[in-house]
Amino acid sequence: MKGSAQEAPTAPRPATGKLGIITPGLGAVATTFMAGVESVRRGHSKPIGSLTQMATIRLGKRTENRTPFIKDFVPLADLNDIVFGAWDPIPDDAYTAAKKAGVLEDRDLEPVADFLKAIKPMPAVFENHYVTRIHGTNVKKGKTKRDLAEQLRQDIRDFKAKNKCDRVVIVWCASTEIYIKAGPQHATLEQFERAMENNDEAIAPSMLYAYAAIMEGVPFCNGAPNLSADIPALIQLANDRGVPISGKDFKTGQTWMKTVIAPGLKARMLGLAGWYSTNILGNRDGEVLDDPASFKTKEESKLSVLHTILQPEKYPDLYKDFSHVVRINYYPPRGDNKEGWDNIDIVGWMGYPMQIKVNFLCRDSILAAPIVLDLALFMDFAQRAGMSGIQEWLSFYWKSPMTPEGLYAEHDLFIQLMKLKNTLRYTKGDELITHLGAEYYD
Ligand SMILES: NC(=O)c1ccc[n+]([C@@H]2O[C@H](COP(=O)([O-])OP(=O)(O)OC[C@H]3O[C@@H](n4cnc5c(N)ncnc54)[C@H](O)[C@@H]3O)[C@@H](O)[C@H]2O)c1
Numbered sequence: 001m002k003g004s005a006q007e008a009p010t011a012p013r014p015a016t017g018k019l020g021i022i023t024p025g026l027g028a029v030a031t032t033f034m035a036g037v038e039s040v041r042r043g044h045s046k047p048i049g050s051l052t053q054m055a056t057i058r059l060g061k062r063t064e065n066r067t068p069f070i071k072d073f074v075p076l077a078d079l080n081d082i083v084f085g086a087w088d089p090i091p092d093d094a095y096t097a098a099k100k101a102g103v104l105e106d107r108d109l110e111p112v113a114d115f116l117k118a119i120k121p122m123p124a125v126f127e128n129h130y131v132t133r134i135h136g137t138n139v140k141k142g143k144t145k146r147d148l149a150e151q152l153r154q155d156i157r158d159f160k161a162k163n164k165c166d167r168v169v170i171v172w173c174a175s176t177e178i179y180i181k182a183g184p185q186h187a188t189l190e191q192f193e194r195a196m197e198n199n200d201e202a203i204a205p206s207m208l209y210a211y212a213a214i215m216e217g218v219p220f221c222n223g224a225p226n227l228s229a230d231i232p233a234l235i236q237l238a239n240d241r242g243v244p245i246s247g248k249d250f251k252t253g254q255t256w257m258k259t260v261i262a263p264g265l266k267a268r269m270l271g272l273a274g275w276y277s278t279n280i281l282g283n284r285d286g287e288v289l290d291d292p293a294s295f296k297t298k299e300e301s302k303l304s305v306l307h308t309i310l311q312p313e314k315y316p317d318l319y320k321d322f323s324h325v326v327r328i329n330y331y332p333p334r335g336d337n338k339e340g341w342d343n344i345d346i347v348g349w350m351g352y353p354m355q356i357k358v359n360f361l362c363r364d365s366i367l368a369a370p371i372v373l374d375l376a377l378f379m380d381f382a383q384r385a386g387m388s389g390i391q392e393w394l395s396f397y398w399k400s401p402m403t404p405e406g407l408y409a410e411h412d413l414f415i416q417l418m419k420l421k422n423t424l425r426y427t428k429g430d431e432l433i434t435h436l437g438a439e440y441y442d
Helices: 028-041 094-101 106-117 145-162 189-197 205-215 232-241 254-267 284-289 292-310 364-384 392-397 413-427
Strands: 018-024 082-087 165-172 220-222 244-247 271-281 323-330 339-347 353-361
Touching (some): 018 205, 018 364, 028 106, 028 284, 028 364, 082 145, 094 106, 145 165, 145 189, 145 205, 165 205, 165 364, 189 232, 205 220, 205 232, 220 364, 232 244, 244 364, 254 353, 254 413, 271 284, 271 292, 284 323, 292 323, 392 413
Parallel strands (some): 018 082, 220 244
Antiparallel strands (some): 339 353
């Protein structure tokens, strides 16, 4: 991340004019996010779950009583200045898509129906090969993948001009693509561009969106576990062009809980024999994840968390060979209201076993929507503060945070939060908070 701890901060530019937020994907998450922002703007709801709207940040000593709201401390775009756009292979407008997603009740949707009906998805770059369970007609045509990427770039320029936006941010809220391993096609920009021209299978649609965004100087976040921007060619491109990128995979339900509980076990040096997680989920995301190829992408993302937090190689007596199983079962009656069960087999003093059971009845898109908002506003802020490349300070929001090669990701939610807030303090040239607290006893 350029403009981070090693470099002097650039005073963030103010958030003047309109901010366009374009989401590839206009499904459950994107429509719940858009409907929620409009509902807040009209004074019908509170932005619950959003740090940019509701959280404060402590400045200076605990005795100073200085805790402004984050949004008053750093210049973030105002909700009233946001304009929404989307791409989706399914041509439904945001109202129809939200009705089909079934997340929000009519009492919340109807008051913003006019607003949602006006959001119509642009034709998507989409291929069934990468998301097998979705069939759409609102799809771009092009001879090569490079042509398709150029069309996306044109869409971004047109959207910006039509909506008189000062700035644009893109947040991937589209389906999880099949598992792809980074290969030579992703190694350098030259190889990546050649692969686009050759219609190489290793170049998935999500990579074309990421490429288009970075080429247009637009910050790009990836809410799904697809590789997308997380390949050397695009990380380098983002660094070279001074564009912030961030990902991957919104940390919402079960994984969020894992990154709360696992640091607690480790903090007390309690052992782990196994962690079994299972979910039932009935929305379209659940249907897409029912395809083993898409599930593999998700599974990789979900499995990495515990190992990185618990560090079995450093604590073999506590965490060597713990069993970690994650299942997602598509079960239509539940819709977006996912139910997750975790069985955690822990080990205490003298090796005595204990168990923790978590039964989380969550609402996937209700948890994801404020994350989309925060990411969009923070990424726009990052760009105005001169930060570019991987934004690791936003790892708070991700299941699989992107990091530079060779650096392990920080998954502990509380360390991530400290990192986020210290980064905000840093951008304003404010004192970082170490929690040492020695000054209170001088
Ligand atoms: N809700 C959560 O808690 C959560 C958490 C982590 C990640 N995610 C991820 O967020 C994404 C969105 O979830 P959702 O519940 O809204 O799913 P959804 O199925 O309701 O919506 C996804 C939309 O993306 C569209 N799409 C697919 N490929 C596309 C492409 N190439 N270009 C543009 N649009 C495309 C689909 O047509 C669909 O409308 C999924 O990848 C999901 O795994 C969600």
